[in-house]
Amino acid sequence: MNNFVFYSPTEFVFGKDTEAQVGVLVRKYGVRKVMIAYGGGSIIRSGLLDRVKESLQAAGVTYGEFGGVQPNPIDTKVYEGIDICRREQAEMILAVGGGSVIDTAKAIAAGVPYEGDFWDFFIGKEKVTKALKVAVILTIPAAGSEGSGNSVITKIETLQKLSLRVPELLRPVFSIMNPELTYTLPPFQTACGIADMMVHIMERYFTNTQDVEISDRLCEGTLMAIIKEAYRIKQNPEDYDARANMMWCGTIAHNGTCGIGCEEDWASHFLEHEISAIYNVTHGAGLTVIVPAWMTFVSRHNPKKIAQFANRIFGIPESEDLEEMALAGISRLKHFFRYLGLPVNFKELDVENPDIERLADSLHRNKGELVGNYVKLTKEDSKEVYRLAL
Numbered sequence: 001m002n003n004f005v006f007y008s009p010t011e012f013v014f015g016k017d018t019e020a021q022v023g024v025l026v027r028k029y030g031v032r033k034v035m036i037a038y039g040g041g042s043i044i045r046s047g048l049l050d051r052v053k054e055s056l057q058a059a060g061v062t063y064g065e066f067g068g069v070q071p072n073p074i075d076t077k078v079y080e081g082i083d084i085c086r087r088e089q090a091e092m093i094l095a096v097g098g099g100s101v102i103d104t105a106k107a108i109a110a111g112v113p114y115e116g117d118f119w120d121f122f123i124g125k126e127k128v129t130k131a132l133k134v135a136v137i138l139t140i141p142a143a144g145s146e147g148s149g150n151s152v153i154t155k156i157e158t159l160q161k162l163s164l165r166v167p168e169l170l171r172p173v174f175s176i177m178n179p180e181l182t183y184t185l186p187p188f189q190t191a192c193g194i195a196d197m198m199v200h201i202m203e204r205y206f207t208n209t210q211d212v213e214i215s216d217r218l219c220e221g222t223l224m225a226i227i228k229e230a231y232r233i234k235q236n237p238e239d240y241d242a243r244a245n246m247m248w249c250g251t252i253a254h255n256g257t258c259g260i261g262c263e264e265d266w267a268s269h270f271l272e273h274e275i276s277a278i279y280n281v282t283h284g285a286g287l288t289v290i291v292p293a294w295m296t297f298v299s300r301h302n303p304k305k306i307a308q309f310a311n312r313i314f315g316i317p318e319s320e321d322l323e324e325m326a327l328a329g330i331s332r333l334k335h336f337f338r339y340l341g342l343p344v345n346f347k348e349l350d351v352e353n354p355d356i357e358r359l360a361d362s363l364h365r366n367k368g369e370l371v372g373n374y375v376k377l378t379k380e381d382s383k384e385v386y387r388l389a390l
């Protein structure tokens, strides 16, 4: 096991009706003026925005509003948010929504006290040294941004989708998680969220680091819980306990717990971010196309952990031929994704003729000569993974 620092100060307030506590929680963190950030309107239709405002008013917290954040959030919305927060002197950004809203809130939080262009942080030109506080009311378990210090933003001019990681400053101070808020999710978004959290675990599980039994078992246990609850949610989207377990799985999948002591991979995410940047597909659906292709490719070179996954998650019997075991597991995984109604190749993603040269060029321009760790991908390897996803 490698050395590690694990710092996860977010206060999670979980359960039915917990959004009613938002006003009191904001005050607890010494804040009197918040900016409520949200997406395309689901929280208006569900009545959540009104309940949030009520709770803030009751606690004597004043607020501004910043709506219209789109999925695969973009830099122009961040600039807009920085202006509004400065003008209204917001002390905290309250993100009410999913990864797109939370990530926009984090980028704004880093941008407000900084005199230069916030994009400097995403391209590694500057380090974040100060940020507004961010708090969350989560409406979709997926990106894990409610417990992570990461933000993923697309620069629209260059179609670069890049991530920023600053756990010490950008982790939300509190995250309110009411599983009932997820009942209104369209089945496709529920499914994409499930796929995303599974892959967050797999990026950590597929490691060459030896003797990480605790991380292996946390990963396997969480993956198995996700698969079990996915079946229950598919049968009854308003099954509270299934939704509750799934929601917490999404947080555990990405708050660092599962990857403790491991060298993590992340090639699948980087391969996917190029797809959602260029073709504006939903991140989870891009992942279910890329991950089986990536697993197939790496099984040729380093099948050990993929075979272990096949055996422990899908019960594929042990055999001396690790690649064969791995391929059997990949086939079961694809079957599961299809059961959820998700695509497993570019065609099913409605990207008929992906521009593989462009995807690979952009990937290696953004991420360097070699991508990932479990197997380090050259540009030729990346092209092969994209081809395997056709």
Ligand code: NZQ
Pocket: 038, 039, 040, 041, 042, 043, 069, 070, 071, 072, 073, 097, 098, 099, 100, 101, 103, 139, 140, 141, 142, 143, 144, 145, 148, 150, 151, 152, 181, 182, 183, 184, 185, 186, 189, 192, 193, 196, 254, 269, 283
């Ligand atoms: O915008 P509204 O109207 O709210 O609708 C949203 C949106 O259309 C809808 N939705 C959310 N909660 C709902 C709901 N509809 C009905 N009822 C509800 N309760 O769902 C749609 C998707 O929302 P979005 O925020 O985009 O989803 P998600 O949480 O999957 O976030 C995806 C983004 O996060 C990034 C992805 O790349 C993508 O840009 N990621 C962020 C990470 C991080 N910060 O650590 C890590 C991830 O790997 C990921 O890359």
Ligand code: ZN
Pocket: 143, 196, 197, 199, 200, 269, 283
């Ligand atoms: Zn993801």
